[in-house]
Amino acid sequence: xxxxxxxxxxxxxxxxxxxxxxxxPAGMADVAALVAWLAARDDRGALAFADPLRVRAxxxxxxxxxxxxxxxxxxxxxxxxxxxx
Amino acid sequence: MIRxxxxxAAIDVAAELDLHDxxxxxxxxxxxxxxxxxxxxxxxxxxxxxxxxxxxxxxLAHGAVDRWQIAALTLIHRVGAMAPGDTIVLVLASSPHRxxxxxxxxxxxDRLKTDVMLWKRETFADGRVAWVEQRDGDAARAxxxx
Numbered sequence: 001x002x003x004x005x006x007x008x009x010x011x012x013x014x015x016x017x018x019x020x021x022x023x024x025p026a027g028m029a030d031v032a033a034l035v036a037w038l039a040a041r042d043d044r045g046a047l048a049f050a051d052p053l054r055v056r057a058x059x060x061x062x063x064x065x066x067x068x069x070x071x072x073x074x075x076x077x078x079x080x081x082x083x084x085x
Numbered sequence: 086m087i088r089x090x091x092x093x094a095a096i097d098v099a100a101e102l103d104l105h106d107x108x109x110x111x112x113x114x115x116x117x118x119x120x121x122x123x124x125x126x127x128x129x130x131x132x133x134x135x136x137x138x139x140x141x142x143x144x145l146a147h148g149a150v151d152r153w154q155i156a157a158l159t160l161i162h163r164v165g166a167m168a169p170g171d172t173i174v175l176v177l178a179s180s181p182h183r184x185x186x187x188x189x190x191x192x193x194x195d196r197l198k199t200d201v202m203l204w205k206r207e208t209f210a211d212g213r214v215a216w217v218e219q220r221d222g223d224a225a226r227a228x229x230x231x
Contacts, residue, residue, distance in 0.1 A: 084203025
């Protein structure tokens with residue numbers, strides 16, 4: 001299953017890329033499973049997703065939660081809590 | 086009139102106020118956020134999402150117009166690299182009544198700290214670089230609006 005993933009702020013810096021197409025195992029259920037899979041995949045993922053509680057997600061432009069399903073998603077954004085203003 | 090912008094160019098506060106005020110309103114409230122040079126800060130960089138940042142600001146602007154009697158609203162956030170003293174955010178809210186203009190202005194600045202896809206990275210004169218962490222106080226101020 002191919003997913004377009006975009007990273008922001010320190011998640012982007014730790015992953016070393018702004019976006020990538022990732023081929024994840026078929027049937028991957030939700031955002032939490034994706035974050036755990038990225039953390040286990042390589043060193044940069046381990047660094048970016050060491051603490052999943054510090055990571056937020058959006059699916060196709062809509063804020064998501066760890067339990068949000070990946071089925072049908074075109075783009076997943078992964079990022080820290082926001083700090084604008 | 087609702088004007089929402091996300092821009093890398095400097096925010097021209099005087100020009101934006103002229104544009105905002107063109108219709109003539111009873112009461113105009115403003116908030117201008119500027120980059121602080123605390124602790125030897127040399128650069129503030131704002132990361133943003135190409136579509137969700139602008140959409141989030143527009144949602145907040147429409148939320149304020151639904152909530153209060155607002156005749157004109159300007160909400161501009163700068164992104165990219167900035168120096169101390171630069172304007173990072175401009176909120177202008179106008180209404181026939183001052184209480185509504187002031188409330189809308191405060192609501193927008195509180196909520197945009199927690200609801201909009203923006204991330205601050207600070208660079209200091211001694212070479213330190215750090216992403217800003219979300220503050221509990223900001224979340225509490227945003228939540229009191231419900």
